[in-house]
Amino acid sequence: MNIDTIINALHAVREQKPLVVNITNYVVMNNTANALLAIGASPIMAHSREEMAEMMSFSGALVINIGTLDSLWIPRMMVAVEQANNHNKVVVLDPVGCGASKLRTQTSRQIADAANKLIIRGNASEIIALAGEQGTSKGVDSTDSSEAAVGAAQYLAKTYQCNVVVSGETDFIITADRQIKLNNGHVMMPYVTGMGCTLSALTGAFAAVGEETGLAAAAVLGVAGEIAAEQSKGPGSLQLNLLDALYLLDEETLIQRLKMS
Amino acid sequence: MNIDTIINALHAVREQKPLVVNITNYVVMNNTANALLAIGASPIMAHSREEMAEMMSFSGALVINIGTLDSLWIPRMMVAVEQANNHNKVVVLDPVGCGASKLRTQTSRQIADAANKLIIRGNASEIIALAGEQGTSKGVDSTDSSEAAVGAAQYLAKTYQCNVVVSGETDFIITADRQIKLNNGHVMMPYVTGMGCTLSALTGAFAAVGEETGLAAAAVLGVAGEIAAEQSKGPGSLQLNLLDALYLLDEETLIQRLKMS
Amino acid sequence: MNIDTIINALHAVREQKPLVVNITNYVVMNNTANALLAIGASPIMAHSREEMAEMMSFSGALVINIGTLDSLWIPRMMVAVEQANNHNKVVVLDPVGCGASKLRTQTSRQIADAANKLIIRGNASEIIALAGEQGTSKGVDSTDSSEAAVGAAQYLAKTYQCNVVVSGETDFIITADRQIKLNNGHVMMPYVTGMGCTLSALTGAFAAVGEETGLAAAAVLGVAGEIAAEQSKGPGSLQLNLLDALYLLDEETLIQRLKMS
Numbered sequence: 001m002n003i004d005t006i007i008n009a010l011h012a013v014r015e016q017k018p019l020v021v022n023i024t025n026y027v028v029m030n031n032t033a034n035a036l037l038a039i040g041a042s043p044i045m046a047h048s049r050e051e052m053a054e055m056m057s058f059s060g061a062l063v064i065n066i067g068t069l070d071s072l073w074i075p076r077m078m079v080a081v082e083q084a085n086n087h088n089k090v091v092v093l094d095p096v097g098c099g100a101s102k103l104r105t106q107t108s109r110q111i112a113d114a115a116n117k118l119i120i121r122g123n124a125s126e127i128i129a130l131a132g133e134q135g136t137s138k139g140v141d142s143t144d145s146s147e148a149a150v151g152a153a154q155y156l157a158k159t160y161q162c163n164v165v166v167s168g169e170t171d172f173i174i175t176a177d178r179q180i181k182l183n184n185g186h187v188m189m190p191y192v193t194g195m196g197c198t199l200s201a202l203t204g205a206f207a208a209v210g211e212e213t214g215l216a217a218a219a220v221l222g223v224a225g226e227i228a229a230e231q232s233k234g235p236g237s238l239q240l241n242l243l244d245a246l247y248l249l250d251e252e253t254l255i256q257r258l259k260m261s
Numbered sequence: 262m263n264i265d266t267i268i269n270a271l272h273a274v275r276e277q278k279p280l281v282v283n284i285t286n287y288v289v290m291n292n293t294a295n296a297l298l299a300i301g302a303s304p305i306m307a308h309s310r311e312e313m314a315e316m317m318s319f320s321g322a323l324v325i326n327i328g329t330l331d332s333l334w335i336p337r338m339m340v341a342v343e344q345a346n347n348h349n350k351v352v353v354l355d356p357v358g359c360g361a362s363k364l365r366t367q368t369s370r371q372i373a374d375a376a377n378k379l380i381i382r383g384n385a386s387e388i389i390a391l392a393g394e395q396g397t398s399k400g401v402d403s404t405d406s407s408e409a410a411v412g413a414a415q416y417l418a419k420t421y422q423c424n425v426v427v428s429g430e431t432d433f434i435i436t437a438d439r440q441i442k443l444n445n446g447h448v449m450m451p452y453v454t455g456m457g458c459t460l461s462a463l464t465g466a467f468a469a470v471g472e473e474t475g476l477a478a479a480a481v482l483g484v485a486g487e488i489a490a491e492q493s494k495g496p497g498s499l500q501l502n503l504l505d506a507l508y509l510l511d512e513e514t515l516i517q518r519l520k521m522s
Numbered sequence: 523m524n525i526d527t528i529i530n531a532l533h534a535v536r537e538q539k540p541l542v543v544n545i546t547n548y549v550v551m552n553n554t555a556n557a558l559l560a561i562g563a564s565p566i567m568a569h570s571r572e573e574m575a576e577m578m579s580f581s582g583a584l585v586i587n588i589g590t591l592d593s594l595w596i597p598r599m600m601v602a603v604e605q606a607n608n609h610n611k612v613v614v615l616d617p618v619g620c621g622a623s624k625l626r627t628q629t630s631r632q633i634a635d636a637a638n639k640l641i642i643r644g645n646a647s648e649i650i651a652l653a654g655e656q657g658t659s660k661g662v663d664s665t666d667s668s669e670a671a672v673g674a675a676q677y678l679a680k681t682y683q684c685n686v687v688v689s690g691e692t693d694f695i696i697t698a699d700r701q702i703k704l705n706n707g708h709v710m711m712p713y714v715t716g717m718g719c720t721l722s723a724l725t726g727a728f729a730a731v732g733e734e735t736g737l738a739a740a741a742v743l744g745v746a747g748e749i750a751a752e753q754s755k756g757p758g759s760l761q762l763n764l765l766d767a768l769y770l771l772d773e774e775t776l777i778q779r780l781k782m783s
Contacts, residue, residue, distance in 0.1 A: 045548070071311065232505075244758040248756055331571075363576070493766075
């Protein structure tokens, strides 16, 4: 898990153009589909129970994002996780708003419990809330720093035998035995809706080619995001420039800009 | 209710970063979330009945937009209004397409009836249709000028004890005892979908910090929209430049450009 | 069906500003609404059964796109098709992912069967899958070239007495007795989600003013897309520039760039 992991994964996504099934929220469906296309993957935005067995049979990963959760979509998500398990595919869980309502906390845990191969990607507050009492702290709003969620992430990694990405000003990649910090990104990024959702979608693309830690996605989005932000006068431009930057990102630039420790 | 109202409200949104719950249509969810972020607020796009009590307990306002209405979403909207009432929060109603179908007219009236603290934001045809026979005129399409809807808006303000924003080439802010005209904006704005929806979302952000007339939102969007349109060769650019303009808008520019009477 | 067909149809859309009802997928609702506005039409994104009779009574065409299909939306689509038939309006069917799941293949056929006046717009794989055994080949992924789907399109045109647009690097317009090829567009276009969906939406706009072959829409999108792509460094820019290009497209440029045979 080093810089070669990232470079090789980016190369593999562009070569293999993996299909990624996304059950995500209404707000970001367009952005995340476009981000997957821009990096070279092939998004499938589908949620029907009737077709999920077929969809997972020929796709490389499943991304579940609970951003606009309701009681109709929960059973669809559970069927999708079951089919991902049946086909031995990674599930990326984005527990949007975990802690802000019981529904979100419970559903996040239900999905995390059900998935056999799991990556969790959340902001600090979501990761802390998902970990519950066992986390190092509790909270529902995004004022928690990602550092504050490292203990919670380690707890989740152990409990669910999964990898965890805590995104924020600093991103943490937490596996059973490793912890990596990334310091890319830009202060303008939180002014665009769905940046975290985009990271989760990209995590699915890289998982589909075998990079199952979330590291490559966080590195690529962090670097592309800071390139895009430097070219943007506001968040409208940033949303657009990010897709261009993902599309244009080359290995040299990625290596040069990467702040990993 | 003058220029200081607007300036203070803008300052307050950027300071307080109020949470605004939006039950809105699928078409504009991304745009309105981004507009709220760009102006400094914090959007929550949630609609589940199970979590609405929690969401309204820590949020500052509720925006209900019926743009892609169906029978599943109506009860969700009604639960949200009930919870907004329970927590003494303003409800902003955007009666999209009111008059174009009985379902939309009836649902708009049902929501307006239910909300304790209400702001209605619509185009002329919607406002006239919502007022029904008691309005000064009737109509369903957007060819009505906003002037033609002033009587209907006054009727609504009285009937529902609410404030009303009629948006169009001229925007009218109608309260129980005042009427303010705004002449900002740009002819290219109707070529971008969801400009009215964005105005309703921003109205929610300002209501959450105590500006409950809709004036600040209409002023800010009108000025930011005309700045953005001047920089745009078409509606694609405008959609992007608007978010940048909202993000960059400073008090001096706002005061200088404002056409209020 | 020649260049005058296209020019006259573009003129008519901008003159008449036809209302087009869209029951489409969550991913592209914003894009397709904006593309319809940019070309001069007026989008209605509505799906409720309760209002479909009213909506179709004053609209010019219906676009049905199954991109994020589920069991709740199928009956809504069928009611909409029934109402389009009642009002003698064209139905444009976009069978997104037809062949990727039984649900999509069956639903596509059910809609094609039900519509009295029909245009089908799909990529090669979707058209081949929709035609089933009777097509010249079979397939579910988008690696089929549009040439390979011409036989399937002719079969569909005959079976459903409809017109068919097969979009791809080359677009084919297939009617009962004609076949037209268009070679506009740009290799960057598939990196933006929903380009095909946008073509289907525009097909609805042109059908609403009497151009019921899909030719004008394919020509306009192909030319506007290549203009936009030439100005874009990546797919983010392209999505935006496309809307500007549709808005700005003039007859001279269209004639000059058109590669029709």
